[in-house]
Amino acid sequence: MQHELNLLQQFAGTFLKDINMGVFVINTDFELVDISDMACRVLGLKKEEVMNQSMDSIFVELPAEHRLVHRNILEGMVVRNHALSWTNNQDRYELLLDSNVLRDEQNKIVGAYIIFKDVTNLRSLEEQVRRSDRLAMIGQIAAGTAHEIRNPLTSIKGFLQMLRKTLQIHGMDRESGFADIMLGEINRINELVSEFLLLSKPKNVTYQSLDISQVIKEMLPIINNEAVLHRVIVRYDAAEKLPQVIADGELLKQVFLNICKNGIEAMVDGGQLVLTERVDVEERIVSIDIHDSGPGIPMFVIDKIFDPFFTTKDEGTGLGLSVCQRIIHDVGGHIRVSSKGFGTTFTVGIPYP
Ligand SMILES: Nc1ncnc2c1ncn2[C@@H]1O[C@H](COP(=O)(O)OP(=O)(O)OP(=O)(O)O)[C@@H](O)[C@H]1O
Ligand SMILES: [Mg+2]
Structure with missing residues (x-):
């Protein structure tokens, strides 16, 4: 019996280390009894810091509706396939969560468990x-x-x-x-x-080898013009020498214009728009970061900004970013956005041969 118990304990320990799922076990005082390594990684927690702590204190900085675990699971509330978004620094996870109570032989509640899967890629x-x-x-x-x-x-x-x-x-x-x-x-x-x-379907697209710095320099006067009207200062950090990419210069201009215009429009009380060029030699990608010091994009909006016709502006069509994405995808590149409370950065990455 003792031997079997040991084995079970060993299994539980190894299981929580190896399993690629988030697992929490809590007792009736709502304290964390055990947690899997994956849960620590995804939620940005340190196991030694959270063990035996009250779940309330672990998630103390979060508003109640964003907490992964609620006290009422100890009252027998069963959760199945509950979808939840979680942001940990830059990374955003889509989680699918199950939970249930644990009962002893007398059917008395002795704790609860929560299990979650990371379904970010699927989503x-x-x-x-x-x-x-x-x-x-x-x-x-x-x-x-x-x-x-x-x-x-x-x-x-x-x-x-x-x-x-x-x-x-x-x-x-x-x-x-x-x-x-x-x-x-x-x-x-x-x-x-x-x-x-x-x-x-874009007509008359002419793909040719070009220098992105040149493209940006050509449209900088237009951006500056727009910026002055909104009391925005534009800074452009050109890289010394960028590898040439294959793209249509006019379409690229349209992409940068759209993104810069969005940034400028977001800064209602003036601010700074910063364009930075980078080269990722390993991935063979030229990246342009377009950062604005505006209010940022709220979490519940950020998923939708690339959707055609999604706009929060009275005069907007909501086509700007979906057109940008289309143009950049057509040359095998990507547009990423990061917005953390203050300011927004759009990164346009274009592969070079
Ligand atoms: N830099 C930014 N800061 C804050 N919100 C932004 C930023 N860029 C885009 N958005 C949000 O994304 C939405 C969609 O942008 P998109 O360019 O596709 O359309 P639009 O700017 O609203 O309309 P249009 O481009 O046709 O004028 C905007 O309405 C805005 O809410
Ligand atoms: Mg726009």
């Missing part, structure tokens, strides 16, 4: 499939309608320009001002349609 895969599905659908609709919208627009614009001229000749300033506004609005529709077309 982001799901997310990608969903996103590309929607993009494909939008693409189909866009391709079909964009040209049909543009053609009548072109003739409206042409006639309106003639009309404006006539109004000007007759000294009808107020009316010609209206025509100006109408022309401005038509341009807005045109731009929207162009973005649609980009989403569906």
Whole structure:
């Protein structure tokens, strides 16, 4: 009997070390009795610091709704497949959690266990499939309608320009001002349609070997212009020499412009926009970090920002970032975002040959 108990204890110890699952065991005083190595790693805890501590004190810095474990599990609340997000420094985990009470022979509750799996990769895969599905659908609709919208627009614009001229000749300033506004609005529709077309299938894309620094330098005046209007200071840390990448320069400009514009728009009270270039020689990737000192992106928003039509702005279309992502994915690169309370950094990584 003693021998078997030892064996069981040894199994429990090894199990908690080896198993690639988060495991907590707690007693009826809501104190941690044991924890698996994986749980420590994912949650950023040190085993020797948390053992025998009250669960309340371990998660003391978290608001109640974000805590992994609640006291009511000791009252017999059973949890199955509860999905939960967890952020540990830069890393974000999607967890799936089960918990139940432990009872002795007399059916008395003596503690509880919590087990969780890390399903981050699964989740982001799901997310990608969903996103590309929607993009494909939008693409189909866009391709079909964009040209049909543009053609009548072109003739409206042409006639309106003639009309404006006539109004000007007759000294009808107020009316010609209206025509100006109408022309401005038509341009807005045109731009929207162009973005649609980009989403569906970019036309006239010319891939060539180019220097990203050159691309950034060419669009810096436009960014500066936008920045001044928002009392934002732009800093650009160019790398000495970047390896050439294969891409379409005009599309890249559009990507950087979109991201910089978002950053500038986020800094309502002015601030700093910093562009930094880096080379990862091992992975053979040129990266551009675009950092703003704005308010950051809330957790519940960050998952959606690349979705077409997701916007938090009154005037926004929500297409900016989905177009950027499309362009960068087409050259085998990636866009990542990190936002921790203060400021946001978008990183555009493009592979080089
Ligand atoms: N640097 C940033 N700081 C804070 N929020 C951001 C930042 N960049 C993007 N966002 C959020 O992501 C959303 C989506 O951005 P996206 O560029 O796709 O669309 P938009 O800027 O709203 O519209 P559009 O680009 O058409 O003007 C924004 O509405 C905003 O909420
Ligand atoms: Mg935008």
